[in-house]
Amino acid sequence: MLDVGKWPMFALLPPQDLCSIRLACVFGMSGNETLYVTENDEVFTLGTNCSGCLGTGDIQSTIEPRKIEILCGKRITHLSYGSGPHVVLTTSDGDVYAWGNNGYSQLGNGTATQGLAPCQVSTNLQHKKVIEVACGSHHSMTLTSDGEVYAWGYNNCGQVGSGSTSNQPTPRRVSSCLQDKFIITIACGQSSSMAVLDNGVVYGWGYNGNGQLGLGSNGNQPTPCRLAALQGIHVCQIVCGYAHALALTDEGLLYSWGSNAYGQLGSGVKSNQSCPIQIMVDRERVVEIAACHPTHTSAAKTQCGQVYMWGQCRGQSVILPHLTHFTRTDDVFACFATPAVTWRLLSVESDNHLTVAQSMKKEFDSTATSDLKFLVDGKTLHAHKAVLKIRCEHLRSMLHDEDVIEIDQFSYPVYRAFLEYLYTDSVNLPPEDAIGLLDLAAFYGENSLKTICEQTIKQGISVENAITLLSAAIKYQAKILPVSRVIPAFCVIKVDHLYIHGLKHTVKYWFSASV
Structure with a gap:
């Protein structure tokens, strides 16, 4: 079971509050802001409240948890944050809420006014169910259940994918060559964006000065561009650090590319790579990869449960995957990343006692x-x-x-x-x-x-x-259509004495539609 006490911010909470936590996130430029969800679905925040990122309606710091009423009972399913900081999350109903720093319209509300309380992001998303969110430093993205990506916010390097470098004040669908594609997951670096299709193909756009788009070049991309170097490789998970990226294939292979000043690619050297390179983790099949845009740290978990870390780890540069004593990649970011943030929304529920x-x-x-x-x-x-x-x-x-x-x-x-x-x-x-x-x-x-x-x-x-x-029933030539009731209504359309055979006896169907 995850021990949230490994993050210094949770040391402020009494034991009874710690025991009630179900979901948690630690974020901010120094890892000094915290949001958590209790077992009865109440949402609390505490910390320094930079740019109103705690969502309390003001900019007052607090070491006492404050409840965010508007989010209570919403069943948060996915959350991401920028370094402004700003926070974007989605609920089980597919609704999106955002708050915090809004200097570049990264809250998606059409303004550049700071958001002190969570506000629903609805423009172009009102009829969509959002299942995943991702934030760069000052831009935001969402993924819908029908495989579409929407982006907004800072766009100086094309990270919104609109084809220009103008900031995007409200959600806009990332189309271009993704128009007829089905996206399964998304990720953001500081000023870059990535997406994986249902067939395992990877696209990247935005800032590329360190090769973090994996295109074999260093030129920025204002629209999505396919990673040709991964041709024939089926990627199922992708994560981004500040200026590097990791990809996991369906065969358990790990690839990395981008900035490597701290060894965050795990290649054994510190030179940047603009094309994906395969990283070996003691010849083990990898099942999970971890990185987040505020850090230069990387981590991976193997099929046998071993957790490795590399990159910037407590001020040291670890240039090859290093075996830890941890059982979760989350612990790497609590104990060794700078700042000590969470790379994903933490689930505190135990995996050890499943039926x-x-x-x-x-x-x-x-x-x-x-x-x-x-x-x-x-x-x-x-x-x-x-x-x-x-x-x-x-x-x-x-x-x-x-x-x-x-x-x-x-x-x-x-x-x-x-x-x-x-x-x-x-x-x-x-x-x-x-x-x-x-x-x-x-x-x-x-x-x-x-x-x-x-x-x-x-x-x-x-x-x-x-x-x-x-x-x-006719299309599938179903031998059994077990309709046992007649639908009474004033009939405009009436199919009378229609029989489908194949049962021990014949079933009579009366279908009608009311006006």
């Missing part, structure tokens, strides 16, 4: 431990052969020595839901897609899954989707 069911759910579609990939509709799903053989008789007979299997008879949402069911015993699909999953369940001989699908469809039938469900 079997919780452990299985946690490993679904995990790139860290999987040994099998499914390609469906051009997208990748990660799985574990042993789990699939245990859980599904059909897959047991189907799986042999393959590492990659292409699936063309089922859609991506349907096959993802099927694999998730094998890991969790639950189905999370709209009734329209549940018909496709019902078809899969019948084909694979999964009777329990068929029952769950039938219940999902029954519970999801409404006047609005009845015709859609019927069309889906």
Whole structure:
């Protein structure tokens, strides 16, 4: 379990408050600002309050935690911060809030006025669900659930990706060559931005004076540019330090590029690299990488749980990955980074006492431990052969020595839901897609899954989707469409005496739509 007491800021809290913390972040130019979320979803901040970054509505420093009422109960899921400092976060509902320094419009509210309290960022995001946020020193980015990136703030080097160097006062979609691409993760350096596509391709834009975009040159880029040096390499995670970047592939390989004055690339020398280079961590498979733009420190965790650090570590330059006694990359930044900040929103929940069911759910579609990939509709799903053989008789007979299997008879949402069911015993699909999953369940001989699908469809039938469900049933040639109720309404559209065969008896369907 993470010990937040390793960050000096938490030494100000009494033990009973420390025990209540569920999420936490330490930020600021000197690591002197703190935000934390309690188990009952209350949000508190304390610290020096530079530029009003504590969100308390004033600029008063405090060593006593102050509650931020507007954020309580919002279920914060992701948070990032700039060095102004400013803070940007998103909630489980996909809403975005920002506050703090706003000298370059990095709060996205269309002004350059300091934000002393959290305010929702809504321009161009009101109909979007944001799942990830990232901040450079004075610019901000968000990633939406439909794979789009929006950016705003300081743009002197093109870090907003708009094609110009004019500051961007409100969120604007980063399009250009990303227009039709699906982004899965984003990261920011001091004045640079990175994005990873669902096919593992990496793009970078913004300041490139130290080669931190990995393009093989040192010229700034005002629009996203693909990292050609990573051609054929599937990147699944990317992080940025002040002027360097680390990338992790789906095979557990680690690459780095950019500034190297403190050895933060882990290459064994201090010369900058404008092209990605592979870094060896004692020939271990890497499962997590860590860096953040206020520091020149890097860290990585291997599959066997060992944590390595390199770069600027307590004033020393460590030029090769150095094995630590830590069990989490977070501890590297608490004990050795300057300033002692957090590289991500900390989760204080313990990973050491998960039930079997919780452990299985946690490993679904995990790139860290999987040994099998499914390609469906051009997208990748990660799985574990042993789990699939245990859980599904059909897959047991189907799986042999393959590492990659292409699936063309089922859609991506349907096959993802099927694999998730094998890991969790639950189905999370709209009734329209549940018909496709019902078809899969019948084909694979999964009777329990068929029952769950039938219940999902029954519970999801409404006047609005009845015709859609019927069309889906015909499309999938479902042998069972378990509709057990008639929807009474004043009929404008009425499908009367329509029969679908395949049950022990014939089921009669009456679908109607009200005006």
